[in-house]
Amino acid sequence: MDHVTAQRALLSVSDKSGIVDLATALSRHGVELVSTGGTAAALRDAGLGVRDISDLTGFPEMMDGRVKTLHPVVHGGLLAVRDNPAHVASMDEHGIGAIDIVVVNLYPFEATVAKGADRETIIENIDIGGPSMVRSAAKNHDAVAIVTDPADYAALIAELDASGGTSLATRRRFAAKAYAATAAYDSAIAQWFAFADQGQRFPDTLPLAFTRGAELRYGENPHQSASLYIPRGPAARGIAQAEQVQGKALSYNNYNDADAALELVSEFRDGPPTVVIVKHANPCGVATGATLIEAYQAALACDSVSAFGGIIAVNRPLDGETARAISGIFTEVVAAPSADDEAKAVFAAKKNLRLLLTGDLPDPARGGLMVKTIAGGLLVQSRDGGNLDQVELKVVTQRQPTEQELADCRFAWTVAKHVKSNAIVYARGGSTAGIGAGQMNRLESARIAAWKAKDAADKAGWAEARTIGSAVASDAFFPFADGLLAAVEAGATAVIQPGGSIRDDEVIAAADEAGLAMVFTGMRHFRH
Numbered sequence: 437m438d439h440v441t442a443q444r445a446l447l448s449v450s451d452k453s454g455i456v457d458l459a460t461a462l463s464r465h466g467v468e469l470v471s472t473g474g475t476a477a478a479l480r481d482a483g484l485g486v487r488d489i490s491d492l493t494g495f496p497e498m499m500d501g502r503v504k505t506l507h508p509v510v511h512g513g514l515l516a517v518r519d520n521p522a523h524v525a526s527m528d529e530h531g532i533g534a535i536d537i538v539v540v541n542l543y544p545f546e547a548t549v550a551k552g553a554d555r556e557t558i559i560e561n562i563d564i565g566g567p568s569m570v571r572s573a574a575k576n577h578d579a580v581a582i583v584t585d586p587a588d589y590a591a592l593i594a595e596l597d598a599s600g601g602t603s604l605a606t607r608r609r610f611a612a613k614a615y616a617a618t619a620a621y622d623s624a625i626a627q628w629f630a631f632a633d634q635g636q637r638f639p640d641t642l643p644l645a646f647t648r649g650a651e652l653r654y655g656e657n658p659h660q661s662a663s664l665y666i667p668r669g670p671a672a673r674g675i676a677q678a679e680q681v682q683g684k685a686l687s688y689n690n691y692n693d694a695d696a697a698l699e700l701v702s703e704f705r706d707g708p709p710t711v712v713i714v715k716h717a718n719p720c721g722v723a724t725g726a727t728l729i730e731a732y733q734a735a736l737a738c739d740s741v742s743a744f745g746g747i748i749a750v751n752r753p754l755d756g757e758t759a760r761a762i763s764g765i766f767t768e769v770v771a772a773p774s775a776d777d778e779a780k781a782v783f784a785a786k787k788n789l790r791l792l793l794t795g796d797l798p799d800p801a802r803g804g805l806m807v808k809t810i811a812g813g814l815l816v817q818s819r820d821g822g823n824l825d826q827v828e829l830k831v832v833t834q835r836q837p838t839e840q841e842l843a844d845c846r847f848a849w850t851v852a853k854h855v856k857s858n859a860i861v862y863a864r865g866g867s868t869a870g871i872g873a874g875q876m877n878r879l880e881s882a883r884i885a886a887w888k889a890k891d892a893a894d895k896a897g898w899a900e901a902r903t904i905g906s907a908v909a910s911d912a913f914f915p916f917a918d919g920l921l922a923a924v925e926a927g928a929t930a931v932i933q934p935g936g937s938i939r940d941d942e943v944i945a946a947a948d949e950a951g952l953a954m955v956f957t958g959m960r961h962f963r964h
Contacts, residue, residue, distance in 0.1 A: 440579055441601040445537035446489075446510070447479070448472040448566065450544055454586045456482045458539065461593040465600055467537065492533075514538065514572040518579045537581045537592075537602070538573040542566045542617075546624050546669060555633070562625055567618045577611035578604070584617040620645035620668050627669060638816065644807075645669070649676065655688045662688040672798040674698060678771065682783060683790030686769070690747070690790065693717055694769045697749035698794060700854040701771075703823075704751050705797040708866075711735040711758075714747045718874065722851045723867035728758040734867040737896055739888055740765070747771070751797060754779040763789075773797060822959050824849060830956045832935065832944050837907075837953035840865075841930035844907035845955060849932045852909040853961040859911035860885045860919070862903045862928060869902035870926070878910060878919040886926035903927045911961040913937040917946035924950045934960045 445467050449455050452475065459469055459479050471479055472489045479486045492509055513535040516523040526532070543563035553561075573582035581602040583592055588610065595602055623645035630639035646665035655662035666676055675695045680686070686694070697714040704710035704724065711731040713721040720742035723734035728750055736743050748762060749771040756778030762770060763786055770783070771792040783791050801821040808815045824846055831837065837845060848863035855861060856874040860881040863869055870889030872881030885908075889901040904927035913936045914920050920943055923931065931947060935956030947954045 438604045439599060439601050440536055440581070440607070442467045442536040442581075442596065444468045444470060444513075444533060444535050445539065446470045446513075446535050446569070447475050447539045448489075448569070449475050449539060449541045449586075450563075450566075451541045451586060452478050454589045455479070455539070456484070458589040458593060459484050459486075461596060462537070465596050470535070508532070510535070510569065511572050514569065514580055515576050516579075517576070535573075535580065537583070538569055539583045539589075540566050540570050540573075541584055541586070542570075542621055545621065545628075549624075549628055549632070550670060558628065563621070567621060570614045570618050574611040574614040577607040579607075581607045582610050582614045584610075584614045588613070620647075624669055637818070642814075642816065650685065652688050652691075653685065660688075664691060672802055672804070673795055674798050675771065675792065675794070678792040678794045681775070681780060681791040681793060682787075683769075684788055686790060689716075690769050693747040694749070694771050694792065696854065697747045697769075698771050698797070699800070700851065701749040701751045702797040702800045703850050703853070705800070707751070710751045712749045713739075713743045714749070715742045715745070718856055719851060719854055719868070719871060720746065721868055721871075724847070725866070728752050728755060729761055732758055732761055736765075738868045738892055738902075739871070740892070740895060743767075754791075756782055759783055820853065820961065820963075822853075822961065824957065824959075827957050827959050829932075830935075830958070831953065832940075832956050833947045833952060833954045835948075835951060835953045837930045837955060841907055841953055842955075845909065845930055845932035848907050848909035849957065849961075852911045853963070855911065855963065857911055857962045857964055859909075859961075859963070860923070861909045862886070862889060862906040862923070862926065863909070864902050864906040867902070869906045878912070878914060879916075879922055882908070882910075882919045882922035882926070886922065889926065901927065905929055907932060909933070911963070913940070913960075914943045915939060917943050920946050920952075921950070924952065929953065931955070932957060934958060936960075 445462050447459060447469060448471060462469060463484055470487045470489060470492050476486045476488055509532050512532040516527050543561045545561045548558055548561040570582055570584060573580040595606055623643040626643040630636045645668040647668055649664040649666045652662040654660055664676060675691060675698055693714050696717040697712045700719055701710055701712040708724045709728045709731045710724045712719055713735050721735035721738035723731045725731035725734055745766050745768055747769045748767055754772040754775035759779035759782040763782055767789055769790045769792060771794055773795060774793055783789055801823060804819045806817050806819055844863045847866055848861045851868055852859045852861040855871060858875050858878045858881045860872040861868060862885055870885035872885030875881040886903055889903040893901040906928050907930040908923040908928040910933040913934050915937050916939060929952060931952055931954040
């Protein structure tokens with residue numbers, strides 16, 4: 437059936453925004469309005485004629501409203517195939533009238549959970565009749581229009597005004613959206629039962645629901661397509677929710693890199709002014725300072741070559757002076773909790789630079805799951821919220837680290853957590869001196885980080901590389917002493933690493949011979 441002239445509509449909504457306007461339009465087209473409880477009251481208050489659902493079914497609403505639309509007269513009117521003689525005969529025999537339009541949105545389950553309601557209230561906000569009507573109407577979309585989103589009211593009104601009914605194309609579109617709505621609703625309920633009510637970490641079935649946000653120009657490469665999806669349920673505020681003040685649309689890689697930068701700078705959300713510069717999801721410069729501009733200059737000095745076309749995140753409101761410094765090189769994205777008017781004006785001259793305002797930075801120790809696709813499945817793990825406050829550092833060398841060395845170890849370790857494995861990070865005085873990432877062995881990462889530090893010193897005209905007198909962090913244990921000796925050669929005086937290798941004694945002995953101070957964390961931070 438292509439065109440269906442609307443004669444009866446059933447309206448039962450929790451979110452009543454726009455419902456009076458829609459009902460008024462339906463009435464204008466001679467459509468009989470059938471409604472329930474609060475929706476019926478709202479329509480009557482607007483002066484509209486409404487037939488109660490209890491009048492249609494011959495049964496009162498009962499059990500505190502739990503039973504009102506679960507009735508053969510309702511579902512028969514929704515599910516009957518209009519050109520099936522047997523269905524028509526059943527309708528005639530039992531006095532069932534066809535329902536041509538259903539407008540339903542569901543009890544606010546997610547909002548009730550978000551408010552911290554008690555268990556009984558949460559259970560009462562699990563809608564039963566609503567999803568049942570939605571599914572019945574959507575299944576029979578050949579004849580019935582099901583509307584679950586107030587954003588679609590205008591489209592329905594426009595189609596009624598144009599033809600007095602609904603087209604099959606519209607009904608199909610509404611049906612697809614309706615099944616997605618009930619799937620997401622059931623997902624929220626299942627997640628609450630699994631995680632909040634039952635305390636499960638990895639339930640037997642993992643029901644996830646996301647809503648599409650921005651549709652991106654392409655994926656990692658131009659021949660790939662991509663889109664951003666936002667969790668339907670509670671989630672930390674991050675890059676996906678940031679306000680984009682200016683610049684062209686974010687790409688897939690922009691989102692990925694900006695997320696990496698924000699996650700790292702969030703480690704310092706309660707610390708001094710901090711700047712993170714990321715390139716291809718790896719930090720290439722991280723520094724703290726007395727001011728944001730000082731932190732930026734130190735972070736940039738670590739690897740000014742890689743910083744070109746990079747992503748920058750800061751942990752303080754962005755000021756004009758720092759914005760002018762950032763504008764000195766090509767930068768793709770800047771993410772900040774906020775920005776003053778001067779900073780916004782500076783960036784306004786850079787049309788392609790994207791400025792993202794994130795609000796409060798996410799908690800780096802928050803819980804949650806991380807998901808990675810593999811061929812044929814998903815890998816799911818808990819977030820890496822580990823930090824040095826959760827462990828007891830163990831000095832394993834003859835020499836104890838100085839207070840400054842220990843501070844540099846902590847800083848380097850925090851950065852190394854966000855560097856692709858194998859990760860080596862040299863740091864001195866609250867700034868990264870050299871970063872080695874993503875190598876197939878730890879020795880090469882140590883050498884690359886040292887080479888980058890020497891290159892940075894040459895470019896800056898420094899007398900020596902900042903690895904001299906630095907602390908070095910390794911995201912996993914040194915399997916051999918060679919990586920440690922490369923750090924010694926680069927000038928490191930202190931080392932922080934998880935420990936746990938079968939050759940720990942050999943590595944410790946090498947550290948002692950070199951006069952290093954070394955601490956074990958007992959915690960690994962692989963990032964693949």
